[in-house]
Amino acid sequence: MTIKDLAARSGYAVGTVSRVLNNQPNVSEKARRTILAIARAEGFELNSNAKNLKQQRSNSLLAVVRGVYNQLFADLVEHLQSLTAGGDYRLVVDYIDEGENEVRRARQLARELKPQGILFLGGSSENFRDCFGDVALPSVLVTNYGGELGFPNLSSVTTDDRAAAAAAIGYLIAQGHRQIGVIGGSLENSDTSSLRYAGCVEAFQRAGVPFDPARRYQVARYSYAGGYAAMTRLLESERELTAVFAMSDTMAIGAARAARDAGRSIPGDISLVGFDGLPICGYYQPRLATVIQRTTFMAETRLRLLDDMIRRGAGARHVLAPYELAPNGSVLDLGKKNEEDRL
Amino acid sequence: MTIKDLAARSGYAVGTVSRVLNNQPNVSEKARRTILAIARAEGFELNSNAKNLKQQRSNSLLAVVRGVYNQLFADLVEHLQSLTAGGDYRLVVDYIDEGENEVRRARQLARELKPQGILFLGGSSENFRDCFGDVALPSVLVTNYGGELGFPNLSSVTTDDRAAAAAAIGYLIAQGHRQIGVIGGSLENSDTSSLRYAGCVEAFQRAGVPFDPARRYQVARYSYAGGYAAMTRLLESERELTAVFAMSDTMAIGAARAARDAGRSIPGDISLVGFDGLPICGYYQPRLATVIQRTTFMAETRLRLLDDMIRRGAGARHVLAPYELAPNGSVLDLGKKNEEDRL
């Protein structure tokens, strides 16, 4: 079933059929009704390959997700999906491993799919610096700040990772903790981790609390198992630790398991703060203190920025998403505890 | 950059270029080398719209995922993604809400994308009975048994939900529990829930343990919040409950939170068994007993079945995936406990 068949069946020419199907003007009501009726009866759908070929573009948005096991990305994709569901764009999601180059991948897929824009979930500045140059499509980088890259077609929506991490450390310090470990990603491969790391260091310095990265910063993959392994190493060498900040909730939960397996209680012996604000935080035992990233806001903003660039030719913008520190049962108030101990 | 340009640049004709790019025979080594060199240098990619238009099909597999917040599906999609990553197919993932009709959606998308096959994650027999008739593509239904539907182009890979649920209940009974609640999906909308429900009833009957569905079966959405709400209702009306089986790990974790918020301990007061075998089970506190679904096996089998149907014209097959009951800290051995109490 093609528009030719529709034309034959309706007695109109293909041009008219096409105009009707695309809601264009200059078509008589009669033609519109007749043609639509037949189309509906036959369950006719335009062939998007032919359409895209002709128009030299498709109606799709390409989302390249780097890091398959990242629960936060899953959340974001879900939001994106439901936001685009009714709209003008079709979302094509592609997942790649953390080790791969997301920009090169996007470039290749873009040649093939001719999407209208690209969304990057996760990614590293380095790859953008190296390869983004010849990507001409409007793009949005999520969970990474793209401001200093200076590409005119690359917007970004990201949490202020530096400030957010500093807030997490500040919170632990305010609760009386001084012996604090940090679990995060590799500082070479991950901008996000680097920014959060910088925020941690800043918070420690500001409060005059000593922090020896060589001993107290443990690199891990963003997964339960990664958090588990990192915590195990921390507990072995740093016996006097009273708190740990993990750069993702999944790592924090892995860390909690490791602590318990090592005979430490949460938060009795070790207080724990995560990052992301996944739904599980409120259901974990104890409820997990975390830095909430506003996924709904981020998803909406992304789409808006991208749409502005595509439809209105807007320039690149860089938006910081609000974050929120969520105190919870996984953190013990040491000040209070010491006071009670004195009594 | 099109193959015409490539032809001009290389001095060969488009036909030759096309043959080279598609690894076809009857091309001289020299032509192959020359053309590939230029293509690589220019970063040339075939336009898949034109290709698909011409070939009347694409190289994609369509995966329609029904139930956006289902963590198990996320797991399965990840597996699928990594399995297809290097291969001949491109995976296009589409997420729809639990309320939507997955078959109708697939039919529409199929017209547009011309995929080679369709994967359904989640779905209900009813929709298949109503709408699958005019879907001609090889398809695989996952997490739902499709055997009795009798479509020649619809395979299925599924856990034996009935037996698996019976095993979960049997386990609780073996541990001495007699007052057992069940949390699961709507029996009208979800085949999976219905099968698991039937397995529960069967296990109760076999063991001679009374079970009043009206009071002890609570319908919930497959989410933390759904489990929480269902558990809250259960605890209010059924004070003497000692154990609960939830038809997903997420619901089980929601239920655990509800129990604790109601002042009950896990597993001291309430034992808990989940379903799916998500990674979180081993990290939750206490570790969550569950019925493990073998996601890797399921993902691999699916692809194999689909590939057999596409490439070798194989008929529909219905495979039951192995499941495994994983006992864990969230279940209290009441027999043992009673014995200890006596001493």
Next chain:
DNA sequence: TTGTAAGCGTTATCAA
């Protein structure tokens, strides 16, 4: 308001 026809980038057939 409608019809006609060119052309999008590719594959595949047939002739050379």
Next chain:
DNA sequence: TTGATAACGCTTACAA
């Protein structure tokens, strides 16, 4: 082994 060309289904000028 290579080249020329029709065709895939659609959009869009342009003509009627």
